[in-house]
Amino acid sequence: MQHSATPYEERLTAPRSWWLISFLVGVSCALILFPFGTLPILGGLVGGTAAAAVVASSYGSPRIRVVGDSLIAGEAKIPVSALGESEVLEPEEARAWRTYKADVRAFLLLRAYIPRALRVIVTDPEDPTPYLYLSTREPERLAAAIEAARRANAATPAES
Structure with a gap:
């Protein structure tokens, strides 16, 4: 469940x-x-x-959703258990992570017309993606939803 x-x-x-x-x-x-x-x-x-x-x-059609134990960002679907710390990026910092701080291995769902973003560390050792960069109008709410889903997933015993 x-x-x-x-x-x-x-x-x-x-x-x-x-x-x-x-x-x-x-x-x-x-x-x-x-x-x-x-x-x-x-x-x-x-x-x-x-x-x-x-x-x-x-x-303008991509969606970002937190559904059950997954983060769905555009075409990507990532279990929240594979995600670590989130960082809310204000416009200047978001621009920096889109440009000179960007890692070519990162997953970027960016829209230049959305000035703020959320950077989420990927903790799965099997995944070469270091972080997700997600353009969002409500990065604090998205970070809270990811954290709540991670806690809910951790509190639920694994089904065998």
């Missing part, structure tokens, strides 16, 4: 300004097709806006 200690779920959605940019891409496509008449202009506006919106939406 798994305990759901402090559930956490966050979608790293793209900022609102990206939707305006998507519309402007559609306007650009419409302007490119201007010499060909009204129907191509409308097609360029609709098609360009839709294509740009799909790109913005897919880039």
